[in-house]
Amino acid sequence: QLQLQESGPGLVKSSETLSLTCTVSGGSVSSSSYYWGWIRQSPGKGLEWIASIYYSGSTYYNPSLKSRVTISEDTSKNQFSLKLSSVTAADTAVYYCARLTPLRDFDYWGQGTLVTVSS
Amino acid sequence: QSALTQPASVSGSPGQSITISCTGTSSDVGGYKYVSWYQQNPGKAPKLMIYEVSNRPSGVSNRFSGSKSGTTASLTISGVQAEDEADYYCSSYTSRSTWVFGGGTKLTVL
Numbered sequence: 001q002l003q004l005q006e007s008g009p010g011l012v013k014s015s016e017t018l019s020l021t022c023t024v025s026g027g028s029v030s031s032s033s034y035y036w037g038w039i040r041q042s043p044g045k046g047l048e049w050i051a052s053i054y055y056s057g058s059t060y061y062n063p064s065l066k067s068r069v070t071i072s073e074d075t076s077k078n079q080f081s082l083k084l085s086s087v088t089a090a091d092t093a094v095y096y097c098a099r100l101t102p103l104r105d106f107d108y109w110g111q112g113t114l115v116t117v118s119s
Numbered sequence: 120q121s122a123l124t125q126p127a128s129v130s131g132s133p134g135q136s137i138t139i140s141c142t143g144t145s146s147d148v149g150g151y152k153y154v155s156w157y158q159q160n161p162g163k164a165p166k167l168m169i170y171e172v173s174n175r176p177s178g179v180s181n182r183f184s185g186s187k188s189g190t191t192a193s194l195t196i197s198g199v200q201a202e203d204e205a206d207y208y209c210s211s212y213t214s215r216s217t218w219v220f221g222g223g224t225k226l227t228v229l
Contacts, residue, residue: 037218046122046223047157047165047208060216063120096164104153104212105170112164 002027004097004110012091014119018084022097022110023077030055030075035100038071038082040093041112048093052100053080087117123148123209123221130227131199139224141192141209147219149190153212156185156194159223160205168207169194196226204228 008020022036029036037052051071052060061069065084073080084091094114098106124142131137141148141156148154154172157165167176169185172192182197192211196203209221 039220047159047210047220049210049218049220052218062217063215100218101170103155103171104151104218105155105167106157106165106210107167107170107176109164109166 002099002108004099004108006095006097006110006113008113008115010114011116011118012087014088014117015086018082018087018091018115018117020082020095020097020113020115021079022081023079024099025078027099028075029073029078029080033102035060035104036073036080037098037100037106039096039098039106040091041096042090042093045093050084050095051082089117089119091115092117120147120213120215120217120219123211123219125207125209125221125224127222128225128227130229131196132229133200134198136195136197137199137226138196139194139207139209139226141194141211141221143190143192143211143219145190146214147190147211148187148192148209150214151212152187154185154187154192155210156183156192157208157210158203158205159208165208199226199228201228 038050094112099108156169173185
């Protein structure tokens with residue numbers, strides 16, 4: 001059974017860089033045809049797609065966040081990561097990592113991790 | 120990119136059928152078969168309920184069905200049950216090789 005687990009600081013200071021890692025078990029981030037992605041949910045709000053990375057290494061970003069986001073993968077550790085720079089209070093959210101299938105749906109999700117941006 | 124449009128809330132009595140709409144554009148919902156639906160219970164991660172417009176993953180009740188007409192996709196729950204009370208989100212792949220979610224719909228079972 002595939003499992004994903006987010007990890008990283010739960011508190012980040014305003015203007016600094018948020019860094020999260022998703023560790024995949026029961027499967028491989030280098031599995032052909034799959035994407036891996038990050039989605040966030042601000043308190044009481046809806047889901048927002050942030051970024052995805054294809055098994056080949058191609059990356060895709062939400063246009064509204066593109067200038068501040070980097071997604072990457074470490075196949076040796078079976079992980080993929082998110083970096084979001086110049087954070088503000090608006091970036092306070094639960095951040096989820098997920099697997100995307102060739103049919104472009106998010107079929108496995110991590111449990112989510114709350115990141116709070118403090119001033 | 121703009122979020123897909125969903126009603127903020129829907130409600131139904133047990134046993135009734137309810138439908139949640141998800142309206143996009145020709146660049147997302149209308150242009151691809153890659154529309155999916157997710158159920159989210161409070162404090163939990165979303166769960167995939169429908170993929171590729173109308174397909175159910177293994178283990179999802181056949182009371183859940185999906186369809187699409189033009190730029191609007193729909194999720195129908197037949198014979199709604201108390202356990203179906205949750206937030207529901209649609210998602211679509213887009214022409215810019217990005218993904219977009221709907222704003223979410225809160226289902227209340229009366």
